[in-house]
Amino acid sequence: MSDGEREGRHEESHGGALGTRLNWLRAGVLGANDGVVSTAGLVVGVAGASADRGTLLTAGLAGLLAGSMSMAAGEYVSVNTQRDAEKAALAVERRELREDPEAELDELTRLLAERGLSHDVAREAAEQLTARDALRAHADVELGIDPDALTNPWHAAWASFLSFTAGALLPLLAIVLPPASARLAVTVCSVLAALVLTGWASARLGGAPPGRAVVRNVAGGAAAMAITYAVGALLGAAGA
Ligand SMILES: [Zn+2]
Numbered sequence: 275m276s277d278g279e280r281e282g283r284h285e286e287s288h289g290g291a292l293g294t295r296l297n298w299l300r301a302g303v304l305g306a307n308d309g310v311v312s313t314a315g316l317v318v319g320v321a322g323a324s325a326d327r328g329t330l331l332t333a334g335l336a337g338l339l340a341g342s343m344s345m346a347a348g349e350y351v352s353v354n355t356q357r358d359a360e361k362a363a364l365a366v367e368r369r370e371l372r373e374d375p376e377a378e379l380d381e382l383t384r385l386l387a388e389r390g391l392s393h394d395v396a397r398e399a400a401e402q403l404t405a406r407d408a409l410r411a412h413a414d415v416e417l418g419i420d421p422d423a424l425t426n427p428w429h430a431a432w433a434s435f436l437s438f439t440a441g442a443l444l445p446l447l448a449i450v451l452p453p454a455s456a457r458l459a460v461t462v463c464s465v466l467a468a469l470v471l472t473g474w475a476s477a478r479l480g481g482a483p484p485g486r487a488v489v490r491n492v493a494g495g496a497a498a499m500a501i502t503y504a505v506g507a508l509l510g511a512a513g514a
Pocket residue numbers: 367370378381412416
């Protein structure tokens with residue numbers, strides 16, 4: 275089996291090498307998208323209440339750090355939990371293979387037969403896979419896990435932190451760099467343009483048609499900015 279075929283098959287079944295790379299890329303795009311939307315909503319809301327550049331910078335920077343750290347912590351916890359679950363499942367599998375190899379061979383045969391092999395071919399395949407690396411065969415066919423490719427929680431945490439930060443920098447810079455009269459227009463336009471890009475990229479990476487994803491993404495971001503701006507303007511007018 276060539277690498278391409280192998281990866282294609284894995285991607286269909288449970289996200290192997292290519293699937294994993296696409297998932298990482300997609301997670302990065304979604305993290306950046308989160309950073310754009312939440313920071314844009316924050317700075318536009320503050321801009322509705324205050325014209326002070328220092329206030330905007332403080333609010334935007336605090337939002338960037340709070341968001342990126344909370345994303346990283348959440349990712350760290352969730353990947354660790356998943357990893358623990360995968361390790362526990364592999365430990366169970368290892369024990370079953372040691373204690374009842376015959377039943378495990380039958381189980382592997384049945385699972386392969388369910389994938390469309392005749393019983394005899396499935397039996398032969400199960401025997402060969404078991405002879406080569408029984409745990410790997412069960413991890414793959416039964417659990418959909420590659421024991422050597424468990425996600426590193428620190429990598430996942432850093433990836434979230436960096437992708438959120440990259441996205442958050444756009445509205446932050448767009449609100450503090452231009453002159454006061456242009457800052458809202460520059461921020462709204464650059465944010466909506468970025469949301470076209472992230473909506474398109476995440477749909478393409480997820481294998482979905484991009485049109486509707488772009489519209490939804492842009493509409494969501496526009497609504498977030500409109501609402502926070504309205505709230506900021508109301509509070510600002512009320513002298514809060
Ligand atoms: Zn098994």
